Amino acid sequence: MKRHLLTIGGGFAGIVLTVLLLITGASAIQGRQSAATPDFALETPDMADVPDLGGDGMSIGETGGGEVVPVDPALVDPALVDPAPAVSLDSGMPQTEDKAVRDIAPEQFGLPQDVTAQPLERIEPRTPLSQALARPEPVPSVLRHPVALSAGLIQFGDGLLQLDGIVPEKADRICGEAGKTWPCGAVARTAFRNFLRARALLCIVPKNGWQGTLTAACSVNNIDPAAWLAENGWAEVPVGSPLAGKVAAARQSRLGFFGDDPRNFNTTPALRDATTLPGDTDTGVDMTEQGL
16 A cells, blocks of 8 residues: 555656756746847937938938938938939930830821722723733534543543533442442443434534543534433433423433333343244254243
8 A cells, every 4th residue: 555655656746846847947948038139129210310302402312511421222212213304415404305106007007087088999900911821712613433431421532522511420320229229320321322323523612622521512413412311311400501491301201310220121032933844954952942
């Protein structure tokens, strides 16, 4: 029992001793700081000691007796300092600087109102710097040995001619719906070749011939081949073409491109009679099986 009391008493005594040591150390530190730092008093200058900066003829840094006293630039208020006036060399009097005002806007954007308010006047065009190339004069010419490449496109030697008034067609065009299509471009080319039958065409072409593809109007025995293609449904025309009525009628009648495949694959060749005629010899060949 005594041992427990001694343990508790010893611990309490240690705590008291620690607190006393902390208090003593804090008092010593505060005493040292108070001795090292003297009391500081802020002195306020008297307004009577400040020189008058008004209109008494005294400048900054100058005393009443004419003595110049250096003044700290940091203590000078810039608002109280007057800018130095410009001095003219001719008159010797201070003058303000006069800068001319210059318009930085370009001339075309800064025209006066009396110019912009006037009506515009059309002038004559300038003379061209070079002479324009003269177009060859179109003349009627007879073109022989035509080769139809597609419905409306004809080849003459090295040049191609597209009939005027219809839209160019391709020979590989396919018509019909899915599952029931047919090569309408090739069929149209065949129909156009049968119409031409290698006959010569009378066309309006340049006088000295042409190169590349030329669009021109032609006729075959006084028949317009473009009109023939349009009314048989083998052509389409641009908007405003005079052949639009013929194409509309062919579309309504389901001709050419606008109808079904005109080819008939159901026809079979006629079969010869199997009866042997007098004077014929039996060759031992069944003619019916050969389709003759």
